[in-house]
Amino acid sequence: MSADQYLSRRTLIKSGTKALISAAILAKGMDKMAEAKNLSKQESGTSNATIAEAVQSRTIVKPNALKPSDRVALLCPAGRPHSPSLINRAVAIVEEMGFRPKVGKNTLKIHGTMAGTDEERLADFEEALSDDSIAAIFCVTGGYGALHLVDKIDWMKLKASPKILVGSDDNCHLLLAAYAKTGLVTFHAPNMDRIVSRQSFDALKAAVTAKNPLGTVKSNYWDIDDSFDGTSQKKARNPEDKWQVDYSYAAVEGQAEGPLMGGNLTALGSLMGTPYQPPFKNAVLFLEDINEDHGILDRWFTNLYLAGALSEISGVAFGDFENCRTKECFNMYSLEDLFGDRMKQEGKPCSFGLPLGQSARSLTAPIGVRVRFDAGKGTIEYLETAVS
Numbered sequence: 001m002s003a004d005q006y007l008s009r010r011t012l013i014k015s016g017t018k019a020l021i022s023a024a025i026l027a028k029g030m031d032k033m034a035e036a037k038n039l040s041k042q043e044s045g046t047s048n049a050t051i052a053e054a055v056q057s058r059t060i061v062k063p064n065a066l067k068p069s070d071r072v073a074l075l076c077p078a079g080r081p082h083s084p085s086l087i088n089r090a091v092a093i094v095e096e097m098g099f100r101p102k103v104g105k106n107t108l109k110i111h112g113t114m115a116g117t118d119e120e121r122l123a124d125f126e127e128a129l130s131d132d133s134i135a136a137i138f139c140v141t142g143g144y145g146a147l148h149l150v151d152k153i154d155w156m157k158l159k160a161s162p163k164i165l166v167g168s169d170d171n172c173h174l175l176l177a178a179y180a181k182t183g184l185v186t187f188h189a190p191n192m193d194r195i196v197s198r199q200s201f202d203a204l205k206a207a208v209t210a211k212n213p214l215g216t217v218k219s220n221y222w223d224i225d226d227s228f229d230g231t232s233q234k235k236a237r238n239p240e241d242k243w244q245v246d247y248s249y250a251a252v253e254g255q256a257e258g259p260l261m262g263g264n265l266t267a268l269g270s271l272m273g274t275p276y277q278p279p280f281k282n283a284v285l286f287l288e289d290i291n292e293d294h295g296i297l298d299r300w301f302t303n304l305y306l307a308g309a310l311s312e313i314s315g316v317a318f319g320d321f322e323n324c325r326t327k328e329c330f331n332m333y334s335l336e337d338l339f340g341d342r343m344k345q346e347g348k349p350c351s352f353g354l355p356l357g358q359s360a361r362s363l364t365a366p367i368g369v370r371v372r373f374d375a376g377k378g379t380i381e382y383l384e385t386a387v388s
Helices: 002-049 051-057 085-095 120-132 153-158 169-182 196-210 263-273 292-305 334-348
Strands: 071-075 099-105 134-139 166-168 186-188 247-254 255-264 283-290 314-324 349-353 365-367 370-374 379-382
Touching: 071 085, 085 099, 099 186, 120 153, 153 169, 166 169, 166 196, 169 186, 169 196, 169 255, 169 263, 169 365, 186 196, 186 255, 247 334, 255 263, 255 365, 263 283, 263 292, 292 334, 314 334, 334 349
Parallel strands: 071 099, 071 134, 134 166, 166 186, 255 283, 283 314, 314 349
Antiparallel strands: 186 365, 247 349, 255 370, 370 379
16 A cells, blocks of 8 residues: 555545534534524414413503593494494484594595505504594494404504504404503494494493493393394394393303403404414403304304313303304304303303393493403403593
8 A cells, every 4th residue: 555545545534534523513503503493483482372471461551531522533444334424423422422523534435345445444543543632442333354454553552642442343353452462451342333222322431431340241131142233134122121031041150250351253263373362361251243154153162262262261251142143054053052062161151141242232341351250140240440
C-alpha cells in the first residue's frame, strides 16, 4: 500500500469521523429545535384553549345604565327591515323609553336580504362604537349577516368605551363575540321590530336602566314552541293572559349557579371553535331559536355536546322556540325529548318554557350576569345588577 493510498484513507476516515460528529451535533440541534417547536405549539394550543377561561376568570364589565335623553343608535347589522316603516316604529319605541334615537346611515340599504354590504353595515357599527355621544346600540332586525362582521369589528373600541348592546336572532353573534372579546355584559332581547307587547317593552327598558338586580324570570309554560308574536303564522298569545297554570317542566331537576350565557342556538353553534366562542365553565346556559326544523336544532345542540360545552355548564334554561317544527324533518321527537334526553345523559338540571327569546312574552336576558337557576321551579334569579 502506497503512502498516498494510506494518507487518502486516513484522511477519508478522519473526514468521515468529522462528518459523523457533525451529523450528531446537527441531529441533536434538530431535536432541540423540534422540541422547542413542539413546546411552542403546545403553548400556543394552550393559549387558544384557554381564551374562554381567561374571559371567564376576569371581572366582567358592566356598561353604564341609560339615563333619560341618552342617545341610542338604531342599527341593522344583519337583515334589512321588511319595510321602511319599521325604522320609524323603532324610533318611536326608543323615544317612548325616554331616549334619543340615532338611525344608522345604511339601515335601509339592500344587498340581497341584508341591510347593505358587509362594509356598509360595518361602517354603521364602527361609527356607533367611535361616537362618544352614543350610550347604547339597539338592533332593529334579525335575519342574517351579523356573523360576517364579528372578525371585522374593532372590539377594543367597545372595551375602551363600553356601550349597551341589545339584540337577538342573528345579532346574537355580536352579543356573544362582544362578551368573549371584552367581558362586557350584553343584552339578549327581541330586536326592535319584534317588541310587540308591553311586557317585552318594559323588560328591555328595565334591563338597561335599573341599577338593582332584575326580577326573577319565571316559567310561563305554553309548550315550548307555542309562543307567538304578531309576525308569526298563528295568533299571538297575550303575555298578560291570566289563564295560565303555574307549573314548569324539568327533564332534570336541580339547582345551578353561575354567569348567564347563551341566546340563539344557531348563533351559538356557529361560533363554536372560533376566537369568538364564549366561555361555558359553570355557566347557566339559556337557549332559544325561531323558524327552524327540530332536526337542525338537534344538530346544533349535539354540536355543543361534542365540543364539550354541555359538560362544562351548570344547567340549561330553554326559552321560546317559536315556529320551530317537525314538518319535513327526519326526527319527529319534540324538542323536550331531543334536548331533555341529552341533558338526562349529562345529568345537568334543565327546564323548559322560560320567557326568553324573540316572542311577544320574551324578557331581556343580560349575558354574563351571575344567576341562580332552579330547574324544578322553572326560575332564574339574578344575583347582581346588569348595569353600573
